[in-house]
Amino acid sequence: MNKTVALHTLGCKLNFSETSSIGRLMENDGFEKRNFDEVADVYVINTCSVTENADKECRTLVRRIQRKAPEALVVITGCYAQLKPKEIAAIPGVDLILGAAEKFSIVQHVKEITKGDSTKICSCDIEDVHEFTASHSINDRTRIFLKVQDGCDYNCSFCTIPMARGKSRSDSINNVIENVEAIAKQDAKEIVLTGINLGDFTSPLSSLQNPKSESMAKDNKKIEGNFFSLIKELDKITGIERFRISSIEPNLLSNEIIEFVSNSKRFMPHFHIPLQSGSDKILGLMRRRYKKDLYKERVELIKTMMPHCCIGVDVIVGFPGETDEDFMETFNFLHQLDISYLHVFTYSERTNTLAADMNSVVPINIRHERNKILRNLSYQKMQYFTNAHIGETRNVLFETKNKNGLMEGFTDNYIKITTSYNANWENKIIEWKI
Numbered sequence: 001m002n003k004t005v006a007l008h009t010l011g012c013k014l015n016f017s018e019t020s021s022i023g024r025l026m027e028n029d030g031f032e033k034r035n036f037d038e039v040a041d042v043y044v045i046n047t048c049s050v051t052e053n054a055d056k057e058c059r060t061l062v063r064r065i066q067r068k069a070p071e072a073l074v075v076i077t078g079c080y081a082q083l084k085p086k087e088i089a090a091i092p093g094v095d096l097i098l099g100a101a102e103k104f105s106i107v108q109h110v111k112e113i114t115k116g117d118s119t120k121i122c123s124c125d126i127e128d129v130h131e132f133t134a135s136h137s138i139n140d141r142t143r144i145f146l147k148v149q150d151g152c153d154y155n156c157s158f159c160t161i162p163m164a165r166g167k168s169r170s171d172s173i174n175n176v177i178e179n180v181e182a183i184a185k186q187d188a189k190e191i192v193l194t195g196i197n198l199g200d201f202t203s204p205l206s207s208l209q210n211p212k213s214e215s216m217a218k219d220n221k222k223i224e225g226n227f228f229s230l231i232k233e234l235d236k237i238t239g240i241e242r243f244r245i246s247s248i249e250p251n252l253l254s255n256e257i258i259e260f261v262s263n264s265k266r267f268m269p270h271f272h273i274p275l276q277s278g279s280d281k282i283l284g285l286m287r288r289r290y291k292k293d294l295y296k297e298r299v300e301l302i303k304t305m306m307p308h309c310c311i312g313v314d315v316i317v318g319f320p321g322e323t324d325e326d327f328m329e330t331f332n333f334l335h336q337l338d339i340s341y342l343h344v345f346t347y348s349e350r351t352n353t354l355a356a357d358m359n360s361v362v363p364i365n366i367r368h369e370r371n372k373i374l375r376n377l378s379y380q381k382m383q384y385f386t387n388a389h390i391g392e393t394r395n396v397l398f399e400t401k402n403k404n405g406l407m408e409g410f411t412d413n414y415i416k417i418t419t420s421y422n423a424n425w426e427n428k429i430i431e432w433k434i
């Protein structure tokens, strides 16, 4: 009988795409996939360091596994595994911990351990992680998340990601094209380009990376360039109807990218742009690479070129030094800005970050209050944006899930549509009157 594996993702879309790829590696080795709440021989938890309670969540999941399948192997990987392997090793029931460089060698590592051995940590110094490994989700969701970039060279004072994922590195444009063409053959309609600092995408200058098709190797036509070059190339691929850019730093979202998206039939009118604070003082303390005026300019240009464009914003509340006035500055800035929704994060201290040692710490109850105020604003922004499109006809890509007789889909500009389930609409783009 084949061995079975169950996987669970904590955190972002990039982690989700990597979990999918890890699952495929295991399947290619003969493992059968199971749902995480079923009994399996191996459990893999792909962790996140942004999650406030990474430790607690990890413990709870491991405890659940132990109750249901005490003989199963438990593997922990992802950002938290790279950052705090010893902390994870102390969790009873964990067998194997894989760091950033080792997670895609999981099959080999799993073969080398037996339940009952002492916990094995396979993790190298993050400075030594240079390789880029492409990954994508497929068959898991209608939209495919394709990782094209990893790591980050910025040094925002609150962030542990550079320590968990290493230096910025990207796939080659040629490889991305190959991957997109392969995904297109599997009837996927939409690809979401993902990365840690996606706008920093730079196709490596070295010779053609691992060409997968012979013709490409023979022609050796290496396409070089940055994120703008990448999206121009992807726009030429006919097999995929929709591309979405997952998240892009405001200082890297150039005029040419905005203009290009506004003229493209394939790149959707939707941007997610981290702001983090609407106060220049706090942006400085955060070591962000822009001021609020630049952010405002970006939003205004987008809305001038694409009035129907959806704009999502990440914002952090309760950063050290954020006074009531600073918070109100952020609130007022977001209030007057023509954006569509917010992802609000409550600041929490991360060890080994500059921000963790800063003075003027904001009390936890005030952080939570500010979070509530901005979530309320987000709700109103979303309502306003959605209402502005009522009566319009837009293209909706419906997902492949029957949720108690209902199905969901997203318009080009990311308005969520919920309607009665119709099997004929699964993974189809339908003209829809909102």
Ligand code: SF4
Residues within 6 Å of the ligand: 152, 153, 154, 155, 156, 159, 160, 161, 162, 196, 197, 249
């Ligand atoms: S840009 Fe800043 S917040 Fe984003 S991953 Fe890099 S260091 Fe972290």
